[in-house]
Amino acid sequence: MKKIVLSAFLLLSIFSNEALAEPESRIIIDVRTESEWLGGHLQGASHIALSEIKNKIKVFEPNQDAEIMLYCRSGNRSGKAKTILEDMGYTNVKNIGGISSASSAFNIKIIK
Known part of the structure; x- marks a missing residue:
């Protein structure tokens, strides 16, 4: 039983650390x-x-495999930007939509 609890704790710690690191890598x-x-x-x-x-x-992010998340007001311009970046060879580009929906979906504050 102790091994099961310890294993579960270890897995939770690993996943928690990965989740915390994710915002820094995007x-x-x-x-x-x-x-x-x-x-x-x-x-x-x-x-x-x-x-x-x-x-x-290319100056901002030369790594074409980097995770790039794009947003705008409604998702329209970020969709166009996604197409541009993919045409340039970027492979991990996501259109996360409008600012309000992106803020809610990724739990990121809107600041001024």
Whole structure:
């Protein structure tokens, strides 16, 4: 019985550590305009407007296998940005939709 409890505790510790490390490993990019960004954005996000993403992404994140999560106001522009990055060879790009839904889904605060 002690071995079962110890094993369960060990597994929970491993999964908890992985869950805690996950936010640090993900790259979150807000593709809205600068004025939208200044009005509030997801904590930990970086800003690259959709109109600039093709020119700036390789300097910002040269690793084309990195997990990149994109959002905007509604999910439309982040969908376009996802297509651009995939066309450039990025393999792990996710459109996480609009800022409000992304904030709720990933439990990330919106900050100003």
